[in-house]
Amino acid sequence: MILSKGASRLSLYLGTLAFLLCGHVLADGMVPDTSVIIVNEADGEASVTVTNTDASLALLHVTLEDIPEDKEPLLFVTPPLARVDPSKSQLVRFILQTSNPLTTQRLKRVIFEGMPQDRVAPEAGHARVGVTVRQNLPVIIHPKGLAQNRTPWTGLSWRLEKDQLSVHNPTPYVVRLAQELLLLPGNGSALLPRTYVLPGETLSVTATGSAATTVRLQPATVYGFAVPHYEAPISS
Known part of the structure; x- marks a missing residue:
């Protein structure tokens, strides 16, 4: 099934909203x-x-x-x-x-x-x-002696080769973010396998939008709170 541009962005919004609300909804027990x-x-x-x-x-x-x-x-x-x-x-x-x-x-x-x-x-x-x-x-x-970092997602590096988007975390910090990604310009997209990237780790996923130069992601603070979306450059 092929989603329209509007439907695709709605899907991204709903997925991001679910990610950000996870763990912050009040519950009994x-x-x-x-x-x-x-x-x-x-x-x-x-x-x-x-x-x-x-x-x-x-x-x-x-x-x-x-x-x-x-x-x-x-x-x-x-x-x-x-x-x-x-x-x-x-x-x-x-x-x-x-x-x-x-x-x-x-x-x-x-x-x-x-x-x-x-x-x-x-x-x-x-x-x-x-x-x-x-x-x-x-x-x-x-770790002891490691400085606090309020924006660890800025340290991620992104690379796009044909239809494969990879993200590498060279930092010593765990980076939390929504799985849904937008590739710009255009209406490209990708879906990470999980909502975190570990220190030293590289994740690769299939993506649409082979001419993209920027990836738009929805990061979260260490406590999982929403912050404005972040756009990172893509190397090829």
């Missing part, structure tokens, strides 16, 4: 007080407050997940399980465990899951089905 966990190597740990917004007791289950590109265990979380009364909060600590100094930012994910009271302590003789609500957030581990 266990709600952390941040949209991203930042663990500074200089501190060795970070803490997050998670509040039970339900009207009943629930069990907080915290699970760390590796991204497919980085399986090295760098963190442990405590407590992984905790009972939390309604409207009460639980402090969760993320503790760094590495013997070698970090040279780049690293990316992990964490799931905060609230199990309702019926699943924590079901009534005898009654079979109940509880509904869990999950918050899946990124965890960024920041």
